[in-house]
Amino acid sequence: MNKSALAAAIAVIASLALTEPAMAQPYPAKPVRVLVSGGAGGPNDVQNRAIAQILSANLGQPFVIENRAGAQGTLALEACARATPDGYTLCTGATNNINYMPTLRLNLPYEPLKDFAPVAHTGFVDAGIQVHASIPVATMDELIAYAKAKPGVLNWASFGPNTSSFYFMESLRRTRGAEFLHVPYKSSAQSQQALIAGEVQVNLYSVGQALSQIKAGKLKVLAVMGSRRLPYMPAAPTLKEAGVDLPLSTWYMQFAPAGTPKDIVLRLNGEVNKLMTSAQFVEKFMTPIGVSPPDAMSPEELSVFMKRMRDGFAEVAKTIGLKPE
Incomplete structure (x- = not known):
């Protein structure tokens, strides 16, 4: 190999040595x-x-x-x-x-x-069917029976029609004949505040975020979504255990x-x-x-x-x- 060819080869190798780290730069290399x-x-x-x-x-x-x-x-x-x-x-x-x-x-x-x-x-989300303490029910069966006996008396909160809470309410209406009055709010937090205040009587909401009100006796949890009971509220059955098996979570x-x-x-x-x-x-x-x-x-x-x-x-x-x- 003549000197000029050797010099060219060395230049190529040097170029590859310089560019290889950039090409193989680990992720992430920027925000x-x-x-x-x-x-x-x-x-x-x-x-x-x-x-x-x-x-x-x-x-x-x-x-x-x-x-x-x-x-x-x-x-x-x-x-x-x-x-x-x-x-x-x-x-x-x-x-x-x-x-x-x-x-x-x-x-x-x-x-x-x-x-x-x-x-x-x-x-x-550790969501559960929650009711205001003033409502005389303790199970999903009792809630459904109450809503059938007094159609439209219980207000059910949601934060809009494209939510688990709304779909759950509609499913109970269609499959179990339980009639609730749907009351939509702008956010899930507003819907829960309405439940605490007694403006509505039923909501599907995070149990973890409502724990203080539940422990204070202001709210009751009838059942929780998911396949397992919550470790911090083991007494509350899953929806499937409560006889309401919906593939919603x-x-x-x-x-x-x-x-x-x-x-x-x-x-x-x-x-x-x-x-x-x-x-x-x-x-x-x-x-x-x-x-x-x-x-x-x-x-x-x-x-x-x-x-x-x-x-x-x-x-x-x-x-x-x-x-x-």
Whole structure:
């Protein structure tokens, strides 16, 4: 090899040596934005800020929360679905905007099963059927009997028609003949304040967040959603144990845009799953807001979970006569 060829080869090798670290730069190499589909201060926001803070420390780059409230969380999810799938835009979703709305809205600007790469499940809301203490019922059967005997006397709160509370009330009306008066509020917090004040008599709401009022005897829990009793309220049966078996639950998940590199999704999945199995994290950031940790799931298992939840709600929608609009 002549001197000029040797010099050229050395230059190429040197160039590769300089560019290789940049090409193989570990994720994340810059700040990651997390679009939260809810307002500041809500359970979804509070929990994801805690997750973002720990991911920032563990992965060496800021995970920056951006609240995109409005349109029941669809603004955040639409922006996420359209973002570059490079791992630097993540988003959060919940039952209403990931499960309910795709079933009932024809013009939704995203399709969760196609437009997102599921990253991690971040918990189930410890919701339960709660009644005002003045109502003389202690079980779901007694509540249903009371509503049938006095149709329209009991006010049932929700924070809109696209919520678990509303769908649960409608299902009881259609399948059990229990007549309630639906009273919608602008937020779940407002609906619960109305229950505490006695403006309404029934609500489906986080048991954890209502614990002080329950312990004070102002509210009663007739049954809880989910497959297990709550460890901090073991006397309250599950809905299935109470004879009302509906495939409804309220949960949170994190997503990346579809097409995000699998190694990035897997890394984030592993990091968040570690938090979901950390007793310290759960006790500090989840139990106080009434959220229970899920079983750790891989991205593939999350996709199966999403499909199962969608199919279950489609059956509920059919039962209560809801059609896509």
